[in-house]
Amino acid sequence: MLEVKGLTGGYGNKAVLDSVSFDVHKGELFGILGPNGSGKTTLLSMLSGVLDYKVGSIRIRGRDLKEYSAKQLAQVIAVLPQHSSLAFSYTVKETVSLGRYAHQTGWFHSWTSEDEVIVQRVMKQTGVADFQDLHFERLSGGERQRVLLAQALAQEPEILFLDEPTNHLDLSYQKELLDLMRKMAKELELTVISIFHDLNLAGLYCDRLMLLEKGQIQVINVPNEVLQQERIQEVYRTTIEKHPHPALPKPQMFIVPEKHVCDFAPLEIDETYLTVGNEIIQLNSPIPLRTMSSGVTGSGTGWHQHFVNRHVHRDYNYEDHFAEMADFLKTHGFEPQETVGMMTAVFLDTVAFKFLRDADFSVFIIVTAGVGNAIDASLADQHSWISNPGTINTWIFVNGHLAEEAFIHSIVTATEAKVKALHDLRVLDKVTNTVATGTSTDSILIAAAQRGKALQYAGTITPLGKLISRGVYDCTVEAIKKNRKRIEEL
Numbered sequence: 001m002l003e004v005k006g007l008t009g010g011y012g013n014k015a016v017l018d019s020v021s022f023d024v025h026k027g028e029l030f031g032i033l034g035p036n037g038s039g040k041t042t043l044l045s046m047l048s049g050v051l052d053y054k055v056g057s058i059r060i061r062g063r064d065l066k067e068y069s070a071k072q073l074a075q076v077i078a079v080l081p082q083h084s085s086l087a088f089s090y091t092v093k094e095t096v097s098l099g100r101y102a103h104q105t106g107w108f109h110s111w112t113s114e115d116e117v118i119v120q121r122v123m124k125q126t127g128v129a130d131f132q133d134l135h136f137e138r139l140s141g142g143e144r145q146r147v148l149l150a151q152a153l154a155q156e157p158e159i160l161f162l163d164e165p166t167n168h169l170d171l172s173y174q175k176e177l178l179d180l181m182r183k184m185a186k187e188l189e190l191t192v193i194s195i196f197h198d199l200n201l202a203g204l205y206c207d208r209l210m211l212l213e214k215g216q217i218q219v220i221n222v223p224n225e226v227l228q229q230e231r232i233q234e235v236y237r238t239t240i241e242k243h244p245h246p247a248l249p250k251p252q253m254f255i256v257p258e259k260h261v262c263d264f265a266p267l268e269i270d271e272t273y274l275t276v277g278n279e280i281i282q283l284n285s286p287i288p289l290r291t292m293s294s295g296v297t298g299s300g301t302g303w304h305q306h307f308v309n310r311h312v313h314r315d316y317n318y319e320d321h322f323a324e325m326a327d328f329l330k331t332h333g334f335e336p337q338e339t340v341g342m343m344t345a346v347f348l349d350t351v352a353f354k355f356l357r358d359a360d361f362s363v364f365i366i367v368t369a370g371v372g373n374a375i376d377a378s379l380a381d382q383h384s385w386i387s388n389p390g391t392i393n394t395w396i397f398v399n400g401h402l403a404e405e406a407f408i409h410s411i412v413t414a415t416e417a418k419v420k421a422l423h424d425l426r427v428l429d430k431v432t433n434t435v436a437t438g439t440s441t442d443s444i445l446i447a448a449a450q451r452g453k454a455l456q457y458a459g460t461i462t463p464l465g466k467l468i469s470r471g472v473y474d475c476t477v478e479a480i481k482k483n484r485k486r487i488e489e490l
């Protein structure tokens with residue numbers, strides 16, 4: 001649909017673009033990225049015939065751009081510029097109708113019913129039909145943007161050029177505009193070429209991205225390839241982190257603000273932050289901690305400041321235990337969004353905790369262990385779904401800076417230590433009469449201050465893994481013994 005070869009040029013003697021070559025296919029959503037001043041708008045101006053070029057070629061539908069008359073070009077391409085103002089005062093509908101100009105013929109341009117149908121359709125698509133009789137200059141920036149998009153679509157172009165299309169739009173219209181672009185690209189084979197400053201939106205919506213750097217193409221590829229952490233850091237000269245989108249196989253880049261001295265102040269989570277009561281065990285951190293957990297609230301990965309292990313009756317049974325737990329936390333002064341919350345049927349005074357220190361980092365481990373529901377994982381298929389009360393809740397606070405993989409290693413290491421504790425205490429699976437490996441509802445939390453020593457690994461043989469192994473083993477043994485004693489006393 002569009003072929004660019006060796007495009008070089010700029011303004012007067014100032015060369016902005018240097019040997020730019022690429023193709024865009026029909027029906028493709030193609031994103032142009034690059035830092036300020038890298039030449040994105042200059043390229044778009046050349047592609048849309050606004051800015052002349054001396055070296056290289058641009059071919060649209062196999063024909064050289066320079067062979068098109070202005071009107072012919074307007075029948076094929078439409079442009080939604082970044083900043084727009086109108087010289088005259090038009091209503092919204094009149095503004096959109098100007099898009100039909102390229103399709104009108106003869107000296108006396110007559111307005112056909114087809115023109116009317118198209119204008120009404122594009123006004124609906126862009127959400128501006130409701131205010132079609134208002135004057136353009138009375139509109140907000142976002143509303144104007146949508147009116148100009150409607151005008152561009154009224155042209156019924158084959159290629160739509162967009163310069164920062166979501167600039168003035170609120171969140172829902174950003175999504176709607178880009179959803180519409182993608183729909184039109186896929187269903188009507190509209191070719192969309194758009195400049196983006198928002199790398200995440202570009203990554204979410206575009207089929208391919210082209211990254212410009214100082215007037216040259218740094219890379220053209222699918223979003224996952226272009227949006228590499230090191231590359232973006234280098235080209236944009238800033239610190240960012242790349243993470244997967246939570247719902248889609250797409251990359252997302254996060255800005256990391258510069259840290260201040262207070263962000264590095266040493267923090268050691270230990271017993272002083274812990275309170276053990278009859279109804280809850282709570283640990284309140286002075287700062288949010290990076291967490292990975294299987295709590296009833298705060299599960300998955302996140303940042304949490306409060307940690308609650310709540311005693312519930314053996315017969316606790318709510319259909320929506322997530323909502324019930326959230327209500328419980330609220331009535332006890334905890335914000336559920338900021339709290340990792342777990343439940344246990346054991347008496348909370350049977351808790352075991354231990355602080356362990358290495359040269360330049362430390363861990364604080366807290367375990368409650370009910371084993372009435374102990375299961376041998378290798379024979380789990382012999383169990384029915386109905387479970388008895390009893391669960392092992394393991395909390396591991398790390399005073400260090402954990403890498404993503406260290407969170408996973410920590411869970412593996414802690415699980416191995418727990419299994420060994422059950423083995424050594426000969427905790428039995430009552431159904432199979434074999435040694436249990438855990439209970440059916442065990443829960444775990446890894447929470448790290450993300451300050452101090454960088455800890456890349458937490459396998460059993462690493463310094464962190466050794467502390468976790470020792471601490472989880474000792475605490476699990478102690479908690480099970482205390483719990484057994486407590487039950488004997490009843």
Ligand SMILES: Nc1ncnc2c1ncn2[C@@H]1O[C@H](COP(=O)(O)OP(=O)(O)OP(=O)(O)O)[C@@H](O)[C@H]1O
Pocket residue numbers: 010011014016034035036037038039040041042043
């Ligand atoms: N009309 C002009 N006359 C002379 N130089 C210009 C003109 N317009 C842009 N430039 C220069 O060309 C270079 C590229 O500008 P361009 O607007 O294409 O970059 P961009 O990648 O779109 O930047 P931004 O992200 O800031 O919009 C810049 O150095 C800019 O100063």
